[in-house]
Amino acid sequence: MLKEGMELIDAHFKEEGISRRDAFKMFGAGGAAMLLGSGAATEAKASSSSAKAKILIIGGGLAGMSTAALFTRSLDNPDITVLEPTATSTSYQPGQTLVGAGIWDASEVTYQRDDFVPDGVTLIKEKAVEFDPENNTVKTSGGKTLKYDYMIIAAGLKLDFSKIEGLGIADTITSRGDDSAVRKVVGKNGITSIYFANGAADTWTEMQKFIADAKSGKKVKGVFTHPNTPIKCGGAPKKIMYLTDARLREAGARDNAELTFYPNGSKMFGVKEYHDAIVNQFEARDMKWNYRHNLIAVDPVKKIATFNRHWKEKGPYDEDLEEYSIVPRSEKVEKEYDFIHITPPMKAAEEIAKSPVGSGKGWVPVHKETLQHVKYPNVFALGDIAAVPMGKTGGSARKQYKVVVDNVVSMMNGKELTSFYEGYTVCPLITSIGTVMLAEFNWTKKPTPSFPLDPTQERWIWWLLKVYALKPMTQYGMLSGRA
Amino acid sequence: MKKTSIVLLSAVALFALSGCGDAPKSSPEAKTYSKTSAEVYEQSCKKCHGDNGEGNVKKKGPALNDRQAGELELDLFDVKNGGTNQSSGTDHDIMEHNMQKLLAKGYDYDPKDMAEFLEKSFYKMPSKTAAPAAEEAPAETPAAEAVPAPAAEATPAAAAH
Numbered sequence: 132m133l134k135e136g137m138e139l140i141d142a143h144f145k146e147e148g149i150s151r152r153d154a155f156k157m158f159g160a161g162g163a164a165m166l167l168g169s170g171a172a173t174e175a176k177a178s179s180s181s182a183k184a185k186i187l188i189i190g191g192g193l194a195g196m197s198t199a200a201l202f203t204r205s206l207d208n209p210d211i212t213v214l215e216p217t218a219t220s221t222s223y224q225p226g227q228t229l230v231g232a233g234i235w236d237a238s239e240v241t242y243q244r245d246d247f248v249p250d251g252v253t254l255i256k257e258k259a260v261e262f263d264p265e266n267n268t269v270k271t272s273g274g275k276t277l278k279y280d281y282m283i284i285a286a287g288l289k290l291d292f293s294k295i296e297g298l299g300i301a302d303t304i305t306s307r308g309d310d311s312a313v314r315k316v317v318g319k320n321g322i323t324s325i326y327f328a329n330g331a332a333d334t335w336t337e338m339q340k341f342i343a344d345a346k347s348g349k350k351v352k353g354v355f356t357h358p359n360t361p362i363k364c365g366g367a368p369k370k371i372m373y374l375t376d377a378r379l380r381e382a383g384a385r386d387n388a389e390l391t392f393y394p395n396g397s398k399m400f401g402v403k404e405y406h407d408a409i410v411n412q413f414e415a416r417d418m419k420w421n422y423r424h425n426l427i428a429v430d431p432v433k434k435i436a437t438f439n440r441h442w443k444e445k446g447p448y449d450e451d452l453e454e455y456s457i458v459p460r461s462e463k464v465e466k467e468y469d470f471i472h473i474t475p476p477m478k479a480a481e482e483i484a485k486s487p488v489g490s491g492k493g494w495v496p497v498h499k500e501t502l503q504h505v506k507y508p509n510v511f512a513l514g515d516i517a518a519v520p521m522g523k524t525g526g527s528a529r530k531q532y533k534v535v536v537d538n539v540v541s542m543m544n545g546k547e548l549t550s551f552y553e554g555y556t557v558c559p560l561i562t563s564i565g566t567v568m569l570a571e572f573n574w575t576k577k578p579t580p581s582f583p584l585d586p587t588q589e590r591w592i593w594w595l596l597k598v599y600a601l602k603p604m605t606q607y608g609m610l611s612g613r614a
Numbered sequence: 615m616k617k618t619s620i621v622l623l624s625a626v627a628l629f630a631l632s633g634c635g636d637a638p639k640s641s642p643e644a645k646t647y648s649k650t651s652a653e654v655y656e657q658s659c660k661k662c663h664g665d666n667g668e669g670n671v672k673k674k675g676p677a678l679n680d681r682q683a684g685e686l687e688l689d690l691f692d693v694k695n696g697g698t699n700q701s702s703g704t705d706h707d708i709m710e711h712n713m714q715k716l717l718a719k720g721y722d723y724d725p726k727d728m729a730e731f732l733e734k735s736f737y738k739m740p741s742k743t744a745a746p747a748a749e750e751a752p753a754e755t756p757a758a759e760a761v762p763a764p765a766a767e768a769t770p771a772a773a774a775h
Binding site for chain 1: 682703705711715
């Protein structure tokens, strides 16, 4: 019944349409208000505790600040410090795709950190530079030494364009904050990246030039990359391609553009159902793809992207394996582009990766269900920097921060850790202007839809959810520890 | 916009957003494995990763005794699933292929359980002060197979790929 009802509603709105103002009223204001109401469940669950402890949170982005907010609501005597150097750390990153395609203005996703510091929380506008978890201390960039009873690492990740030769970029950047090292090359001459805030705005400028060229009758090529590292928002490299396709169609210039996706991996999605759906969507739009290509260099003058193309060949028989072994092969291939969207390699900040709380791969190693550090029981990590499979979305952080707060409060009260993260992630995959496939999944690698609808379908209502509801939910629900 | 649309849309919003607050339940049927992690290691893994997880340079099998359960589990997840991200691919191209062959031969295991087995049996702690953080013992006790004493002359981690 419910399913048919929702199908009808979806179809209804597709036909009737909805004005932005109406949608905002419904989803924006109403949605946020409703969340405050539905937050009661969370509030009740995070049992109020009179236990006292010094809690230090490294990073005041979405994950860190939401954690701080929920702690203040869960503890009678909160003693919480957040370290966050970037003034716009609480900006709405999931909106950068929409900025990149000119649907939102950059100002619509920019939010000031200082407006989101929960009452009673101490903010230090510095970053952590040294970790001494044996002695429960952290040194800050301003030379302070901070002592903690519990440390929560939510420092996010760094975008590492320096791995791509030819761009002349030596420094890593974050999605907000000083991006001068990257912006001097990325965001110009057809080279774009929505992964940093200014880059998203520049993407729209460059995309318009690309579309104008196509419209003028020139045959143009668009290249979209996906690196060989874990990335935040695994769907964004494809979303910006779908939106480029949509904008070209809108301009009546699609036939003059060839769009190709070059991911390092060999599939569209780790969940088969979504992989299949995406392949069908690509085919329907004449969007091309070429697996096993890792971007290693860009020549901004000649407009050539160089990829490491890799594959496997059959090797000699292996007696232990009782199979033929496999030999890796690779070669460099060059592709011309007029417009390239780069998803840069990503990594944990050096000062954390190489510290005792880091790991060989850099990410902070935690037990993936409790989010407790594998070596230091009073250290937890969440968000992009945590070494958990499949995560690195706002949707996963939204499940994780409640787990972390629950478990730390339990520890403070001398109890067992009873809150477990199940790997939930959501990717609202924008497939055109007006449709979204709401890909929800977890470690079972099966779709885990929150709604009784076929999750592999592109739908107008999920577009409304993405464009009107998720932002207020995140900015006013999650960042105050209520959703 | 018509009144009915607004009512309908409100209904969707209400449903959608309240639905968002609930953690989706993962499938209740837990997967069962015909062999324990210790048996899988003994019968298969050790041929290339060494009796004590020290690695085997000749077989290009990297050491498994240098990481704790959390990190190992992430690697095993990557190996079994061919990556942990939508289109990033895997860090273990060769082993991903081999793993599929081994799974077909019945050497299947739960990554978490295997990671805990490896840590418990082989992990060489770099610093004696670091206390293991595991708050619970793995469910299954790998009685006879467990080889707690790590080899003294463990080979340094062979570069995987």
